[in-house]
Amino acid sequence: MSLRLMVQGTSSDVGKSLLCTALCRIFARKGYRVAPFKSQNMALNSYVTSDGKEIGRAQGVQAEAAGVEATVDMNPILLKPKGDMTSQVVVRGVPLQDMSAVEYRQNYIPQALQVVKESLDRLRSEFEVLIIEGAGSPAEINLKSRDIANMKIAELADAPVILVADIDRGGVFASIVGTLELLEAAERNRVKGFIINKFRGDIRLLAPGIDWLEKRTGIPVLGVVPYRRNLYIESEDSVVLDSLTAAAAGQNQxxxxxxxxxxxxxxxxxxxxxxxxxxxxxxxxxxxxxxxxxxxxxxxxxxxxxxxxxxxxxxxxxxxxxxxxxxxxxxxxxxxxxxxxxxxxxxxxxxxxxxxxxxxxxxxxxxxxxxxxxxxxxxxxxxxxxxxxxxxxxxxxxxxxxxxxxxxxxxxxxxxxxxxxxxxxxxxxxxxxxxxxxxxxxxxxxxxxxxxxxxxxxxxxxxxLAPLETTVSNHRRRQEAFDEWADTVETELDMERLFSIMKMFEERSVIK
The missing domain is CATH 3.40.50.880 (Class I glutamine amidotransferase (GATase) domain)
Incomplete structure (x- = not known):
């Protein structure tokens, strides 16, 4: 058996991947053998495993943070968009074929779910802790019937769900409550905590909202994670490039x-x-x-x-x-x-x-x-x-x-x-x-x-200009970034409560 935790978001780009990276590092530093898992990933940034297979880059980075070798089981299904309606479908690290969104959902999802289940079972038998990442939002009504990325995976893994919301984009309380309202009762019961991410400002000003949210939902806020700039941790989504697209050169040489x-x-x-x-x-x-x-x-x-x-x-x-x-x-x-x-x-x-x-x-x-x-x-x-x-x-x-x-x-x-x-x-x-x-x-x-x-x-x-004598160590900076980010998240989250939630689900699985 293994401890499991699934991190889902109220929408895309709320910071799920980075939070999973931090959690992988935190549990690895506590001495656990940790594996990341994302059943279905849609991304153009990919990672090549040592045996020449292709997975989403986020899971490769999370494995690095956990100090383990990345494998195809950590991301068994990878979708690489080739246009607005077509993606290359990569299964267990090998391209299967190009499919339209309709073709994939109608014809391939049942096979994909079996592939996902097999990978999940292998990871559960090999690792002590699984940090599972969702995709997009679990409340996409038009997609839920063929979901193999969010609540269906939480059910297969029998994992508690932590729901992450991005306060930087505004409407954080509405996004959390709205997501819960659109879930089925059994799905809501699986949500055991909230994380408010990308916060800037005085935390005291947020306290009334947190109190209201906990009373309204009966679910605790496990932490408020601050907005961080210039983390040396690779991003998966090209949306991050918006901040690096500029019309003029900077002041450096x-x-x-x-x-x-x-x-x-x-x-x-x-x-x-x-x-x-x-x-x-x-x-x-x-x-x-x-x-x-x-x-x-x-x-x-x-x-x-x-x-x-x-x-x-x-x-x-x-x-x-x-x-x-x-x-x-x-x-x-x-x-x-x-x-x-x-x-x-x-x-x-x-x-x-x-x-x-x-x-x-x-x-x-x-x-x-x-x-x-x-x-x-x-x-x-x-x-x-x-x-x-x-x-x-x-x-x-x-x-x-x-x-x-x-x-x-x-x-x-x-x-x-x-x-x-x-x-x-x-x-x-x-x-x-x-x-x-x-x-x-x-x-x-x-x-x-x-x-x-x-x-x-x-x-x-x-x-x-004279050459510079110093060389930035890419490897050292990456490792320092993992630790720095893990320190931040570990400080801001109620890790004791989070661990007790994971332990409760493990014990429940044993009884089953």
Missing amino acids: IDVAVIRFPFISNFTDVDPLRFEPDVSLRFVADVDQLGMPDLVILPGTKNTVDDLVWLKRSGLAEAIRCRAKDGRVLGICGGYQMLGSRLFDPDFVESDLPELEGLGLLDVTTRFLPQKTTVQAQGTVLTLPAQSAVLSGLPVEGYEIHMGQSERGKRVAPFCRLESENGRKQEEGAVNETGTVIGTYLHGILHNDSFRRILLDQIRIGKG
Whole structure:
């Protein structure tokens, strides 16, 4: 048996993922073997497990906070949107097929529920504590009949539910009471506490509202968690990018512009740049915002072809080509594919266009294939030309998630030599003749401290600035962030009461 807790929200983006991350860390520090679980996740930020399977990035991060290896059981169903009505359905880490929302709900949900149940049962047998994350809201009336993410999962796990509400967006008491009113009696009985999240201000001003809420519902408020800025914990939802999208560069010495594609994915690749002391990091979705950045990054995308078409129509494609003459450009995964001369899609894997011209900044062609590559990899940067020569020989590691294969022409050099966890060895990526344009399939390339700092220092030298001697440790900062966030949440929550709720449900399950 295991202790279980399910964290649900009154809506999306109330902070469920981050609270689950904190709880994973808190219980791990108490000596428990902890696992995160989210039955069905819809996200474009994904994580590759050590055996080359794909899950939602939030569960990978939560596993890291818990100090355990991430597995597909922690997120057995992953939906990766490819458009307004279609998603790639990933089951136990492997793409199944693209489905419309109607097709998925009507035809696949019963099979998905069985997959979810099997993963949940395995985790319950292997771990002492399960921190289960819901999705959206449990009170979506139009979705409840086919729910495999909220109350149905709480029932399967026989887990108590803590309901989280975001006070920063306003209407916190209405959202909590309204959610409860829309639940069935048995579902309401499973809700054993509330967490009010993202609070700013004097807690004394909130006390009358908390008293009213507890009297009205008979359910305790277990804590009020303060609004936190600049947590170095990766986000799953691209809504967080709104605060990083700016029309002008900041005051720091290196200006980095990341292209915010409509189908941007794995944007956490650039997270370490947020904490470099000399970098202004901004996300750009309009040609007027681009300006004259020192480095342009084309990140990953779930739909390379459609995002490339958008890039051209927006005017950003031509602006990037012009900027590449004096600045640097880095393309990662789908961004790498766009930098090439041509993209071929004869099997219509990505879109309904069989062929499309790329940006032409790299002598590379890409052919999309039905098979998906998902591997962790590590290796060494090869001997690079001209302005990237100083990067040569650096060790790098990361992961690949892509459905295309790229072929280099004569006017580029390979970027690195990689060995994947499955034993595959290859020369990967491409660099142009001047060393100013780099493309790679290696997600996480900027999480490599030496590579990131040396790349930035070369930009500094080109601007007549001295290189920085200090290097931000990505790994250390992540671990410190987990502990700092766990400290905050543990301080603000009534952990003794929370633990007693979990213990009560465990004992009830034993009796059953």
